[in-house]
Each structure stands twice: as C-alpha cells, then as structure tokens.
Amino acid sequence: MAVDPQSRNNILEGIKKLNERGATIVYTSHYMEEVDQLCSRIGIMDHGQIIALGTSEELKTMIATGETITLEVLNLLEEVRKNLREIEGLQTLDYHDATLTLGFSKGDQNIINVLEIFRTADISFGQLTTQTPTLNDVFLEITGKALRD
Numbered sequence: 001m002a003v004d005p006q007s008r009n010n011i012l013e014g015i016k017k018l019n020e021r022g023a024t025i026v027y028t029s030h031y032m033e034e035v036d037q038l039c040s041r042i043g044i045m046d047h048g049q050i051i052a053l054g055t056s057e058e059l060k061t062m063i064a065t066g067e068t069i070t071l072e073v074l075n076l077l078e079e080v081r082k083n084l085r086e087i088e089g090l091q092t093l094d095y096h097d098a099t100l101t102l103g104f105s106k107g108d109q110n111i112i113n114v115l116e117i118f119r120t121a122d123i124s125f126g127q128l129t130t131q132t133p134t135l136n137d138v139f140l141e142i143t144g145k146a147l148r149d
Contacts, residue, residue, distance in 0.1 A: 012038060032135035042135070046143045060133045063141040064091075066104040067133075069114055072126030074098050080121050087113045100125075 003011070015038060019025050029035050035042055036056050044052040044059070052059055066089065076095050084093055084102065089110065092103035104110045111130055118125060 032139060036135050044139055044142055052138070052142050056135060059135065059138045061106075063133060063138050064105050065133045065137045065141055066091075066106050067110050068131045069102045069104070069111060070127075070129045070131075071100045071114075072098055072128075073100050073118075073123065076100055076123075077121070080117060080123060083117045083121070084114065087117075 012034070015025055015027065019038075019040075025038075027035070027038055040055065042052075042054065042056060042059055043050045052062060054062075081093060081095065084090065087102075087104075087110070089105045089107040090102060091105055092101070094101045094103075102110075102114065
C-alpha cells in the first residue's frame, strides 16, 4: 500500500475487523510481515501455482531454517566452538568481530544447550538475541533465493 503509516494502520485494522465479523478476506501482498499479522491461512504462490498452504506456524515448520541465536562474546576459544558444534540441529556457526551466530534447524532447547556450554566453560557474554523463522524465510526457502526475470 502506498499510503502514509497512519492510513495504512487504519486500513489494516478495518480488514481485521471485517474478518472478526465473519467476512472471508482474500488478501494478496508481497509484505510478509503484514500477511503474518492479518491472515489465518496463507498460500504461497510461485509461477501462478499455490506451492504451500497453511497457517503461519504450519508454513514455518515446512522449512529447514530454524532458530538463529546471536551472542556478543570476546575471545571464544576453539574448545568452546567444538562443544557448540556438537549440539544436535546446529547447521551453522559463525564467529567474527566478537559476534557468535548459531543457526539451527529445529529444536526447542537450543538456547538452553548453548547457555549450558557457556556456563560449563565459565564464559561471559554480552547481548543475546534469538530469532525464529519468518514468512520471508519460508517464501525464500520454498521458492528459491535467486533473482527472477
């Protein structure tokens, strides 16, 4: 929508209210955050075909991308990196400029496992963030990340 933020929010609230009153809304958008907020069922289309259909949570479980954990940590020893690499579901480990980024497939105890390794090694860390997959991640993994004609 090419409108100012206040108008956009007003329009989206109107759509939500219509849906709450029982109206079925077909909403098309390239803005995945908007889709995640508004839609109870989501279809992802590619080349005119629906290639995935479900709730936001159902779609997010269809992809290999899982949680990403980022920590600020100074002087991360190779021994600790080795222990981190042994966590089940770890797909990527990147450490540079005092930032450790861990990418996991699935798993509900990733943060607990990471913190236990840090506790056992008596390592302090700064800011910690965790991010679960978004609908953007789903769209890109399902349709491919390459630019299209």
